[in-house]
Amino acid sequence: MRMFVVAVVTMIVLATAGSLVLNAVQEPADVAFTTKGARPDLAEAPG
Amino acid sequence: MFKILLLALLLTTNAAIAQDRPAAPVSGFNPTQSEVQQKALLNGFDKILGNTTLPDSRAATLIQPAGPAWRDYRRSWLPWIAAAAVLGMLALLLLFFLVRGRIRIEGGRAAQTILRFGAFERFMHWMTATAWCILALSGLNIAVGRIVLLPLVGSDAFSTLSGWLKISHNFLAFPFTAGIILMFLIWVRHNIPGRLDVEWIKAGGGFIGHAHPPAKKFNAGQKAIFWIVVLGGGLVAASGFTLIFPFYFTDVSGMQIAQIAHGLLALGMIAAMLGHIYIGSVGMEGAIDAMASGDVDLNWAREHHSLWVDEKIERTRGEALKPAAHPAE
Amino acid sequence: MARMKFLCDAERCIDCNACVTACKNANEVPWGINRRRVVTINDGKPGERSVSMACMHCTDAPCAAVCPVDCFYTTADAVVLHSKDLCIGCGYCFYACPFGAPQYPKLGNFGSRGKMDKCTYCSGGPEGADDSAAEFAKYGANRLAEGKLPLCAEMCSTKALMAGDGDIIAQIYRERVTKRGYGSGSWGWQTAYKANIDV
Numbered sequence: 001m002r003m004f005v006v007a008v009v010t011m012i013v014l015a016t017a018g019s020l021v022l023n024a025v026q027e028p029a030d031v032a033f034t035t036k037g038a039r040p041d042l043a044e045a046p047g
Numbered sequence: 048m049f050k051i052l053l054l055a056l057l058l059t060t061n062a063a064i065a066q067d068r069p070a071a072p073v074s075g076f077n078p079t080q081s082e083v084q085q086k087a088l089l090n091g092f093d094k095i096l097g098n099t100t101l102p103d104s105r106a107a108t109l110i111q112p113a114g115p116a117w118r119d120y121r122r123s124w125l126p127w128i129a130a131a132a133v134l135g136m137l138a139l140l141l142l143f144f145l146v147r148g149r150i151r152i153e154g155g156r157a158a159q160t161i162l163r164f165g166a167f168e169r170f171m172h173w174m175t176a177t178a179w180c181i182l183a184l185s186g187l188n189i190a191v192g193r194i195v196l197l198p199l200v201g202s203d204a205f206s207t208l209s210g211w212l213k214i215s216h217n218f219l220a221f222p223f224t225a226g227i228i229l230m231f232l233i234w235v236r237h238n239i240p241g242r243l244d245v246e247w248i249k250a251g252g253g254f255i256g257h258a259h260p261p262a263k264k265f266n267a268g269q270k271a272i273f274w275i276v277v278l279g280g281g282l283v284a285a286s287g288f289t290l291i292f293p294f295y296f297t298d299v300s301g302m303q304i305a306q307i308a309h310g311l312l313a314l315g316m317i318a319a320m321l322g323h324i325y326i327g328s329v330g331m332e333g334a335i336d337a338m339a340s341g342d343v344d345l346n347w348a349r350e351h352h353s354l355w356v357d358e359k360i361e362r363t364r365g366e367a368l369k370p371a372a373h374p375a376e
Numbered sequence: 377m378a379r380m381k382f383l384c385d386a387e388r389c390i391d392c393n394a395c396v397t398a399c400k401n402a403n404e405v406p407w408g409i410n411r412r413r414v415v416t417i418n419d420g421k422p423g424e425r426s427v428s429m430a431c432m433h434c435t436d437a438p439c440a441a442v443c444p445v446d447c448f449y450t451t452a453d454a455v456v457l458h459s460k461d462l463c464i465g466c467g468y469c470f471y472a473c474p475f476g477a478p479q480y481p482k483l484g485n486f487g488s489r490g491k492m493d494k495c496t497y498c499s500g501g502p503e504g505a506d507d508s509a510a511e512f513a514k515y516g517a518n519r520l521a522e523g524k525l526p527l528c529a530e531m532c533s534t535k536a537l538m539a540g541d542g543d544i545i546a547q548i549y550r551e552r553v554t555k556r557g558y559g560s561g562s563w564g565w566q567t568a569y570k571a572n573i574d575v
């Protein structure tokens with residue numbers, strides 16, 4: 001029983017770690033499928 | 048690679064079309080010359096490819112007629128295969144239970160138990176098993192939930208549930224895969240098939256009839272389960288990761304194949320695991336202890352793993368033995 | 377009620393991409409997503425043809441049949457629409473669609489690709505009132521409710537791209553073919569509607 005609880009906790013930890021890593025490499029379509037020139041970069045916008 | 052090959056094919060046929068076009072006047076426009084025929088392209092290739100100015104390479108596929116074929120597989124075949132794997136297997140197990148009944152410890156419970164699986168082995172087993180159960184349920188939901196569950200709970204609830212199940216399916220892939228790798232590393236040396244296994248199978252393994260052929264740590268039945276889990280689970284994981292990383296490794300045709308392979312392998316594995324769960328719980332007296340506390344009844348161990356018991360007692364100088372918590376009545 | 381279809385006369389399409397631009401503007405399609413695109417076959421070679429392609433609003437739509445949450449519906453005009461509230465972003469509709477129409481705001485299947493987006497035949501979505509702000513934000517324009525056809529076809533400069541009742545646009549195409557003496561292939565019709573236009 002104790003090992004079962006440890007197993008479930010580890011399972012959740014590994015899944016969460018996986019989700020964090022994968023979400024960090026998730027690429028949105030507006031970045032992937034537009035060229036840099038076409039992308040409005042709000043940080044660089046004047047004013 | 049496949050794509051390049053197709054493109055090459057497309058180019059060569061274009062050259063062929065260009066060659067047998069009628070001699071057109073040098074000046075003057077002859078629009079019928081070398082007309083591109085949709086029909087010819089559809090018959091000759093698995094898809095019609097062209098060029099676009101979009102940075103998304105998938106946009107260059109104009110028509111892929113395999114899409115409707117994939118729909119037909121999912122709509123007409125998949126539900127029946129899923130029903131056969133799950134309901135068919137449950138029916139077989141019920142039949143087996145009715146005919147054979149619970150497999151008892153023939154010598155009755157002994158006064159002693161013996162340590163069969165250590166803490167790490169049990170941890171590894173339950174991590175993989177728990178992840179697997181949720182993967183199986185969420186996978187079945189993606190495959191047939193629309194038929195089975197949607198009419199019962201309604202669109203909104205079903206969509207919310209499916210969204211969460213999908214997320215759990217995607218991320219429980221990691222502990223599941225880790226568990227498969229650990230199991231392989233730790234148990235593979237006990238699972239190499241040998242001569243004992245042939246005799247075990249010939250004697251019906253104690254399932255058919257009441258013989259108790261000798262076996263080491265794992266008998267032939269358990270070895271089969273091990274290889275189904277390691278190889279089947281490995282392939283399910285490989286095809287699954289192809290689906291999680293869509294179009295990273297392959298194009299739309301490859302995704303369709305990976306999806307079909309993943310579904311079929313997973314359903315096969317579900318059928319096999321239902322058998323495993325049955326025999327580990329209701330099907331056999333004393334079997335669950337091996338993964339619950341790790342200590343199994345000594346008589347159970349002698350009946351199913353005679354050679355392993357002798358070797359274990361000798362190697363641990365009897366320290367693997369413990370008095371049973373509930374001594375034999 | 378009409379049976380709405382698209383038809384691109386490849387003989388007339390000049391790959392100007394104005395339909396793509398019109399669609400993006402009319403529907404405020406998000407960056408990186410193109411509901412309509414122009415594909416050029418045999419680019420730069422004899423027999424080059426360009427075809428403007430979007431969702432064809434198929435008969436027995438493959439996307440609708442494979443969707444695990446059954447979020448598609450077909451309107452009385454035979455337009456295939458879906459609910460972004462129900463979509464879980466699994467990506468199955470893209471595998472089933474013969475024309476690559478469904479698209480997603482994210483590329484990986486990690487958690488979700490986000491809500492699927494595709495051509496609505498300029499007829500919005502299931503959001504309560506037609507032409508509401510909520511409908512526009514999720515699905516784009518609802519020109520059909522205003523009695524107008526999709527903007528891509530409406531503004532096509534060569535009238536290569538046609539939208540409207542299938543029988544009527546097929547008749548226009550037939551007249552063109554008879555007049556000029558050759559066809560250009562009703563691209564996608566066999567796959568989408570299981571029928572070519574015979575002249």
Ligand code: HEM
Nearest residue numbers: 182183186187189190213216220284287288290291310313
């Ligand atoms: C080990 C790693 C695994 C990965 C990476 C994985 C990934 C996926 C993905 C991405 C899908 C597509 C649907 C979605 O996005 O949710 C899917 C579908 C599915 N998975 Fe898995 N999966 C894994 C393991 C399993 C296991 C162990 C089972 C069953 C025991 C399973 C059963 C299924 C089924 C039945 C489907 C639906 C197939 C269909 O709709 O035809 N998967 N999986």
Ligand code: SF4
Nearest residue numbers: 431432433434439473
């Ligand atoms: S073209 Fe694709 S998205 Fe549109 S109805 Fe047909 S299958 Fe569905």
Ligand code: SF4
Nearest residue numbers: 443463464466467469
């Ligand atoms: S991505 Fe959305 S619309 Fe497409 S099949 Fe999946 S749930 Fe349905």
